[in-house]
Amino acid sequence: MENNRCKIKVKNLSVWYKSFQALREVSMEIYPQSITGLIGPSGCGKSTFLRCMNRLNDLVASFRLEGNIDIDDYNIYKPETDVVMIRRKVGMVFQQPNPFPMSIFDNVAFGVREHNPRIKKGELEDIVIDSLKRANLWDEVKDKLNVSGLSLSGGQQQRLCIARVLAVSPEIILLDEPCSALDPVSTAKIEELLFHLKDSYTVLVVTHNLGQARRISDYIGFFLNGNLVEYGKAADLVVKPSEKSTEDYLAGNFG
Amino acid sequence: MLGHAACWLSGLLTLFLLLFIVIFLVLKGIHVISWDFIATNPKPSLDQNLTGGIFTPVIGTFLLVAMGTLFALPWALATAIYLAEYSEGNLWVGPIRTGIDILSGVPTIVFAIFGLAIFTNPHLSLFSTMVEDVANAKAFGRSFMVSSITMAMMVLPFIIKSIEEAIKAVPSAYREAAYGMGISKWRTIRKIVLPSAIPGIITGVVLGIGRIAGDTAIVWLCLGGSMTLTGTQPWWQPQNWLATLQNTGSTLTTYIFYSSPAGEGNSPDKAFGAGLILIIIIFALNSLVDYWGRYRTLREE
Ligand SMILES: Nc1ncnc2c1ncn2[C@@H]1O[C@H](COP(=O)(O)OP(=O)(O)OP(=O)(O)O)[C@@H](O)[C@H]1O
Numbered sequence: 001m002e003n004n005r006c007k008i009k010v011k012n013l014s015v016w017y018k019s020f021q022a023l024r025e026v027s028m029e030i031y032p033q034s035i036t037g038l039i040g041p042s043g044c045g046k047s048t049f050l051r052c053m054n055r056l057n058d059l060v061a062s063f064r065l066e067g068n069i070d071i072d073d074y075n076i077y078k079p080e081t082d083v084v085m086i087r088r089k090v091g092m093v094f095q096q097p098n099p100f101p102m103s104i105f106d107n108v109a110f111g112v113r114e115h116n117p118r119i120k121k122g123e124l125e126d127i128v129i130d131s132l133k134r135a136n137l138w139d140e141v142k143d144k145l146n147v148s149g150l151s152l153s154g155g156q157q158q159r160l161c162i163a164r165v166l167a168v169s170p171e172i173i174l175l176d177e178p179c180s181a182l183d184p185v186s187t188a189k190i191e192e193l194l195f196h197l198k199d200s201y202t203v204l205v206v207t208h209n210l211g212q213a214r215r216i217s218d219y220i221g222f223f224l225n226g227n228l229v230e231y232g233k234a235a236d237l238v239v240k241p242s243e244k245s246t247e248d249y250l251a252g253n254f255g
Numbered sequence: 256m257l258g259h260a261a262c263w264l265s266g267l268l269t270l271f272l273l274l275f276i277v278i279f280l281v282l283k284g285i286h287v288i289s290w291d292f293i294a295t296n297p298k299p300s301l302d303q304n305l306t307g308g309i310f311t312p313v314i315g316t317f318l319l320v321a322m323g324t325l326f327a328l329p330w331a332l333a334t335a336i337y338l339a340e341y342s343e344g345n346l347w348v349g350p351i352r353t354g355i356d357i358l359s360g361v362p363t364i365v366f367a368i369f370g371l372a373i374f375t376n377p378h379l380s381l382f383s384t385m386v387e388d389v390a391n392a393k394a395f396g397r398s399f400m401v402s403s404i405t406m407a408m409m410v411l412p413f414i415i416k417s418i419e420e421a422i423k424a425v426p427s428a429y430r431e432a433a434y435g436m437g438i439s440k441w442r443t444i445r446k447i448v449l450p451s452a453i454p455g456i457i458t459g460v461v462l463g464i465g466r467i468a469g470d471t472a473i474v475w476l477c478l479g480g481s482m483t484l485t486g487t488q489p490w491w492q493p494q495n496w497l498a499t500l501q502n503t504g505s506t507l508t509t510y511i512f513y514s515s516p517a518g519e520g521n522s523p524d525k526a527f528g529a530g531l532i533l534i535i536i537i538f539a540l541n542s543l544v545d546y547w548g549r550y551r552t553l554r555e556e
Pocket residue numbers: 017020022040041042043044045046047048049060062
């Protein structure tokens with residue numbers, strides 16, 4: 001697809017919840033310093049796919065997986081993998097903003113302190129400030145860092161969740177419909193910040209909003225019934241999809 | 256319509272029941288309550304006017320509440336964490352849960368004879384004192400320590416249940432967020448789940464406090480029948496604390512029992528006065544713990 005080396009290489013990924021197959025032989029190469037959008041109708045397996053990248057699906061008892069996911073050429077489903085280490089490298093932002101019930105500062109500092117309990121106060125403050133800036137939230141919260149994260153608006157909470165992830169310096173950021181609970185203004189702010197983030201991270205965004213997928217993605221993958229139907233450069237896929245079902249979806253015929 | 260009225264009436268009746276008890280206690284007991292009543296030790300006497308006050312029983316109640324909770328809380332917390340977070344698919348969950356259910360239904364008098372039986376073992380005399388001058392070595396088996404350990408066993412199932420509920424009620428979104436940042440499960444529980452569960456943990460503690468302060472059977476059997484503290488005197492000096500805990504005393508419940516004509520005493524007015532104080536103490540402790548919990552969560556939000 002491109003000469004660029006790939007960051008995540010998914011090969012023949014199949015996933016089951018009990019006997020229900022949620023993903024079918026999905027293969028996909030995801031590139032660094034880019035935004036990859038995942039689209040498709042509800043229940044097609046987008047979240048499942050995303051949660052395989054940081055092994056969050058391990059929490060589901062009935063979950064079973066076949067195939068490979070290599071991050072930097074390392075298969076993260078190898079039995080001896082340290083899941084906690086993988087998750088440090090692969091941050092996640094959820095559909096519903098879920099800041100911890102603690103202050104804005106502590107929300108961002110929490111992960112840093114956990115990973116590095118002996119960090120100096122000044123160093124920690126620098127990281128928190130830098131992360132809030134990168135999440136475009138600093139100006140709005142700089143005077144109330146000790147206020148509870150729960151007191152922020154939905155959009156601010158979501159940016160706080162992004163800051164919290166940035167603070168632990170991941171390489172990959174997964175976002176599962178990060179704007180679906182937000183108003184258009186908040187959505188625009190997050191889109192803008194994602195656009196900046198892609199310079200430094202590999203970003204994967206699930207979205208129900210086709211306009212958003214078009215606006216922010218460099219690559220788009222279209223899922224249907226657990227299959228990756230089509231995957232390619234956003235511009236190409238949107239303008240002339242090669243599959244009939246992608247065309248139907250883009251035309252708004254189902255979803 | 257009739258059903259509605261009956262239900263409403265029952266609710267109202269419940270309120271009246273409480274008011275009736277409180278008013279009755281106040282009418283019967285308020286005239287004995289004074290600073291002297293609270294601050295003097297009970298004295299044995301046939302004349303009600305000379306039987307002194309309830310100082311040592313009050314101390315006893317506070318001691319048992321504090322120590323019983325202290326023993327029960329870490330144990331209950333660990334068990335609740337296991338049940339809520341680690342027990343999935345484990346073979347032992349079933350038996351443990353059944354055990355907790357049965358434990359919560361065991362009458363406290365049964366805990367009491369159990370505690371007494373265990374702690375009269377001479378090897379456990381550390382928890383009470385040795386009985387002297389008997390052919391077979393035997394520990395006395397009655398002391399503040401014995402009763403608070405027995406109290407802890409008694410309140411354990413209730414505290415476990417309310418803490419487990421509280422842990423399970425913590426939104427899974429918090430857990431996912433923490434796991435997603437590469438925080439281990441244990442650290443997530445420690446730093447995210449437990450702090451969010453504090454109100455529920457408090458509820459459990461309040462429940463335990465009420466049960467300990469109100470229990471009579473365990474005090475009766477495992478603390479014995481002396482009204483005053485029997486450890487080395489003066490009991491409030493630090494070097495005597497251990498002896499105080501290894502020896503016996505009373506609480507407000509046994510004071511009421513021994514003072515009322517239903518028990519062995521003949522000081523019904525003082526029994527009512529002590530009952531009133533007991534209710535006030537339980538209510539105050541509940542409010543205090545509750546307030547402290549609210550304050551903590553408020554500060555965090
Ligand atoms: N924990 C689970 N246990 C059982 N089945 C699940 C579980 N999670 C998801 N599924 C099933 O797997 C399929 C894919 O779910 P997934 O959440 O990945 O879809 P999605 O594309 O993210 O949908 P949406 O757009 O609605 O979020 C669905 O049919 C869903 O019912």
